[in-house]
Amino acid sequence: MLDLFFDQRHRLIGLAARITGCRSQAEDIVHDAYMKVGGAGGDEQIRSQASYLARVVRNLSIDHYRRRQLEERLMCSEDEEGESLAHPSETPESLVADQQMLERITGVLADMPERTRYAFEMCRIHGMKQKDIATALGVSPALVNALIRDAMLRCREVL
Incomplete structure (x- = not known):
């Protein structure tokens, strides 16, 4: 796998870039x-290691x-808005609508059980892996997945 990684490295970086x-x-x-x-082991079980590595890079890039x-x-806070790149198409109405949507989502998150909210925020905002969240909460990764899915569904209902 190491040889394949070095052979495909530039192509994979281009894909991710x-x-x-x-x-x-x-x-x-x-x-x-x-x-x-490399940490997963089981090289012999993967039929096309190059395709598999490209798929992993693609998925990680999309997640990132x-x-x-x-x-x-x-x-992005109000103080940073002046410093950040503002989209010329943003109108005061769209900014208010975005702020209202954020307030609704914040309200939904506040109404969620603490464990569900923690799992969602750690995964979606802070980028923690589900297995790490499961360890922190002392639950199974499957339960963490269900908690995140439940939080996402509740947020989508508001939208």
Whole structure:
């Protein structure tokens, strides 16, 4: 697997860079993918290791991109708005609508059971892995997955 990784490294970085828009983040993602795949073992069970490695890089890149977009939307405070890149198409009405939507989601999160809210925030906002959340909560990864899914469904109902 190590030889394959070195042979495909530039192609994988290019794949990740196209999705994330940043070469340095792409290099980090490729490294994470290798650590994930290399730590999994079982090389003989994977029919096409190159395709598998590319799929892992693609999925990690998409996760990273989505997490970054969510963080940018949720974490941008009013003080930072002047410094951040403002979209010229943003109107006062759309800003108010976005603020109202954020307030509704915040209300939904506040009404959730603490364990559900913690699992959702750690996974979707802070990027923690579900198995790490399960360890922190002392529950199974399957339950963490169900908690996150429940939180997502509640947020979608509000939207």
